Amino acid sequence: xxxxxxxxxxxxxxxxxxxxxxxxxxxxxxxxxxxxxxxxxxxxxxxxxxxxxxxxxxxxxxxxxxxxxxxxxxxxxxxxxxxxxxxxxxxxxxxxxxxxxxxxxxxxxxxxxxxxxxxxxxxxxxxxxxxxxxxxxxxxxxxxxxxxxxxxxxxxxxxxxxxxxxxxxxxxxxxxxxxxxxxxxxxxxxxxx
Numbered sequence: 001x002x003x004x005x006x007x008x009x010x011x012x013x014x015x016x017x018x019x020x021x022x023x024x025x026x027x028x029x030x031x032x033x034x035x036x037x038x039x040x041x042x043x044x045x046x047x048x049x050x051x052x053x054x055x056x057x058x059x060x061x062x063x064x065x066x067x068x069x070x071x072x073x074x075x076x077x078x079x080x081x082x083x084x085x086x087x088x089x090x091x092x093x094x095x096x097x098x099x100x101x102x103x104x105x106x107x108x109x110x111x112x113x114x115x116x117x118x119x120x121x122x123x124x125x126x127x128x129x130x131x132x133x134x135x136x137x138x139x140x141x142x143x144x145x146x147x148x149x150x151x152x153x154x155x156x157x158x159x160x161x162x163x164x165x166x167x168x169x170x171x172x173x174x175x176x177x178x179x180x181x182x183x184x185x186x187x188x189x190x191x192x193x
Contacts, residue, residue: 006091013086013098013105020106024142025113028123035125050128055139056121079108097157103150110143 035054045051086101114122124144128137140148 003091006093009093009095009098010090012095013102016099016102017106017109020103020143020146021110021113024107024110024146027142028114028125031123031125048129048131050126052125053127053139055124056118057124057139058121082108097154100150100153100157103146104154107143107146107150110146111141114143 031052031054035052082101082104086105089097111122122141122143124139124141126141126145127139129135
């Protein structure tokens with residue numbers, strides 16, 4: 001892959017980051033303006049299965065580690081891991097891989113912006129539930145969804161061998177004899193005979 005194309009893919013990844021941050025912050029501001037946290041009845045999107053309800057999350061994605069100090073350590077480790085993985089493929093890597101990292105990084109920055117603006121909490125608003133069996137999934141936001149989808153896609157790429165594709169047409173120079181090497185070997189074998 002040419003360096004020019006790889007840099008273009010890096011630009012697309014940056015564009016993905018900006019789109020995710022913008023969409024995340026826009027949806028959170030809409031929820032904060034139009035949905036009260038005191039509302040007893042959530043706003044239905046798909047019947048009573050997918051609803052909007054405004055909450056403040058002091059934990060990580062899907063409300064895990066809520067109120068825990070270990071959250072800061074885990075977020076720091078996650079940012080270091082994602083940044084180092086991306087830096088390994090700077091100016092190389094496939095477009096799909098770059099866009100997946102764009103989803104993850106954009107989601108992480110979207111929630112980080114929320115934590116900075118709102119004194120440590122993140123605005124969550126999407127809730128999936130199945131009332132017939134009393135099932136309620138954790139409430140999340142666009143950033144959480146982008147991080148989750150990005151991590152799932154990254155795992156799928158790694159599991160199915162797409163992280164570093166090796167060219168099947170590439171041949172190691174040590175394994176292919178040159179014509180002069182072949183001629184020299186024939187001369188040596190003739191002298192021995």
